[in-house]
Amino acid sequence: xxxPTVADTRRLNSKPQDLTDAYGPPSNFLExxxxxxxTIGVGRNRFTTYEVRMRTxxxxxxxxxxxxxxxxxxxxxxxxELERDSKIVVPPLPGKALKRQLPFRGDEGIFxxxxxxxxxxxxxxxxxxxxxxxxxxxxxxxxxxxxxESIDRNYxxxxxxxxxxxx
Amino acid sequence: xxxxxxxxxxxxxxxQSAEIDIVLNDAETRKKAEHKTEDGKKDKYFLLYDGETxxxxxxxxxxxxxxxxxxxxxxxxxxxxxxxxxxxxxxxxFVSLVKDLARPGELTQxxxxxxxFIHVEKPYESYTGQNVKLRYFLRATISRRLNDISKExxxxxxxxxxxxxxxxxxxxxxxxxxxxxxxxxxxxxxxxLKDVIVGKIYxxxxxxxxxxxxxxxxxxxxxxxxxxxxxxxxxxxxxxIMDGAPVRGESIPIxxxxxxxxxxxxxxxxxxxxxxxxxxxxxxxxxxxxxxFKQQEIxxxxxxxxxxxxxxxxxxxxxxxxxxxxxxxxxxxxxxAKEQEQ
Numbered sequence: 001x002x003x004p005t006v007a008d009t010r011r012l013n014s015k016p017q018d019l020t021d022a023y024g025p026p027s028n029f030l031e032x033x034x035x036x037x038x039t040i041g042v043g044r045n046r047f048t049t050y051e052v053r054m055r056t057x058x059x060x061x062x063x064x065x066x067x068x069x070x071x072x073x074x075x076x077x078x079x080x081e082l083e084r085d086s087k088i089v090v091p092p093l094p095g096k097a098l099k100r101q102l103p104f105r106g107d108e109g110i111f112x113x114x115x116x117x118x119x120x121x122x123x124x125x126x127x128x129x130x131x132x133x134x135x136x137x138x139x140x141x142x143x144x145x146x147x148x149e150s151i152d153r154n155y156x157x158x159x160x161x162x163x164x165x166x167x
Numbered sequence: 168x169x170x171x172x173x174x175x176x177x178x179x180x181x182x183q184s185a186e187i188d189i190v191l192n193d194a195e196t197r198k199k200a201e202h203k204t205e206d207g208k209k210d211k212y213f214l215l216y217d218g219e220t221x222x223x224x225x226x227x228x229x230x231x232x233x234x235x236x237x238x239x240x241x242x243x244x245x246x247x248x249x250x251x252x253x254x255x256x257x258x259x260x261f262v263s264l265v266k267d268l269a270r271p272g273e274l275t276q277x278x279x280x281x282x283x284f285i286h287v288e289k290p291y292e293s294y295t296g297q298n299v300k301l302r303y304f305l306r307a308t309i310s311r312r313l314n315d316i317s318k319e320x321x322x323x324x325x326x327x328x329x330x331x332x333x334x335x336x337x338x339x340x341x342x343x344x345x346x347x348x349x350x351x352x353x354x355x356x357x358x359x360l361k362d363v364i365v366g367k368i369y370x371x372x373x374x375x376x377x378x379x380x381x382x383x384x385x386x387x388x389x390x391x392x393x394x395x396x397x398x399x400x401x402x403x404x405x406x407x408i409m410d411g412a413p414v415r416g417e418s419i420p421i422x423x424x425x426x427x428x429x430x431x432x433x434x435x436x437x438x439x440x441x442x443x444x445x446x447x448x449x450x451x452x453x454x455x456x457x458x459x460f461k462q463q464e465i466x467x468x469x470x471x472x473x474x475x476x477x478x479x480x481x482x483x484x485x486x487x488x489x490x491x492x493x494x495x496x497x498x499x500x501x502x503x504a505k506e507q508e509q
Contacts (some may be wrong), residue, residue: 007361008365009422011367011422012352012365012420014367015369015416015418017417017418021414021415021416022414022416027373027374028373028375032374040284058374091455131375132453
């Protein structure tokens with residue numbers, strides 16, 4: 001008989017874990033790579049695009065493996081859409097680098113290799129942080145950004161699923 | 168030549184003055200309890216319980232022997248009061264007892280007065296909080312024409328409870344649709360201050376990248392009523408229960424010893440002035456520092472200290488009751504001797 005003055009600290013009973021759950025792939029796989037910067041166009045109409053590749057097993061994304069090309073202003077568009085339509089605090093984008101766009105610079109400005117690499121890293125961090133957010137995953141603009149070939153700026157903003165209130 | 172500062176009292180007072188000292192009759196045997204003062208320091212005070220008689224002596228020592236002390240009466244009070252920090256002027260007295268020790272007259276020499284407050288009601292526990300304070304004290308006063316002489320002695324009151332008859336466990340399934348489903352369970356809903364919280368977190372669905380889980384104890388002090396309600400939250404403890412990423416089907420145990428934390432019993436609507444409640448806050452943090460949490464109230468109560476006999480002593484008593492033989496008596500005597508050694 002246990003002494004009532006000493007607390008019972010035995011663990012609560014729990015179900016044994018299924019081995020496929022224990023050793024199978026986790027249900028939270030989500031990886032986005034931002035890579036292969038390409039500068040397109042000539043002279044003052046040049047711009048840089050990046051390949052955005054997403055691999056995931058989250059059921060909310062239609063495609064489990066998708067590749068699209070996006071430029072910096074597309075990332076800006078996504079940030080603005082989410083700031084307007086959702087309650088989430090959107091992570092920061094790497095800088096706009098307006099100074100680099102002024103004439104009479106000694107270097108390539110925004111097409112400088114080191115700058116593009118810096119920006120690529122920042123964009124990759126941005127999109128990974130964002131895509132993992134349960135509320136961001138609910139926004140149509142995120143899905144369009146990641147998985148549609150091109151962004152339709154005249155799209156109808158909206159939610160992808162119905163989350164319970166207060167989430 | 169170094170001039171020392173003279174104590175002001177003896178320089179300016181031309182009449183007689185006195186020192187008051189309050190002493191409880193059972194000061195030698197009565198336990199003391201530690202209690203925090205408003206500025207955070209800890210001090211020890213005599214511990215009293217509801218219904219106990221408060222008896223003792225008031226020693227009045229004349230400062231200038233030979234001179235008389237004229238007075239308008241000597242009395243002692245037992246006071247229980249609540250003080251809200253934002254309303255310092257108003258003390259809400261919920262217990263106020265007074266005993267006259269001497270009628271107006273004069274003291275020619277130092278004197279001791281006996282007092283006794285029988286079966287004093289002490290309905291609430293002493294509490295020093297962030298915005299409110301509840302205290303009990305004895306105050307002896309010598310009334311005089313110009314200025315009274317008084318002395319206060321604070322005491323601490325603890326409210327005791329016994330094991331609650333009903334003490335259901337807390338079990339709930341919570342989460343974010345399609346992202347994270349967990350079932351958490353705590354073995355009880357009412358814990359005493361030296362209890363252990365035994366529980367578990369069971370993961371039903373993990374589509375987030377969780378890297379850390381902790382359980383926090385949050386104390387919420389509520390003061391004021393109606394539109395002027397003010398909640399002060401204080402995280403008393405943060406206890407990590409998981410480091411790393413869980414998957415579906417995993418069960419994470421919780422074993423949290425409460426004795427290590429400074430807590431009070433749950434206090435609900437004390438004299439309609441304040442409440443102190445405790446919550447367990449389960450917090451999960453993902454790879455991107457996003458926090459997911461679920462708060463659940465628990466009731467804390469104070470268990471009375473019982474004299475714990477050693478196991479061998481208890482066994483010896485049990486066997487004596489059963490056998491009633493001399494060998495059992497011997498065992499009992501041995502156990503008692505051992506205990507006295509310890």
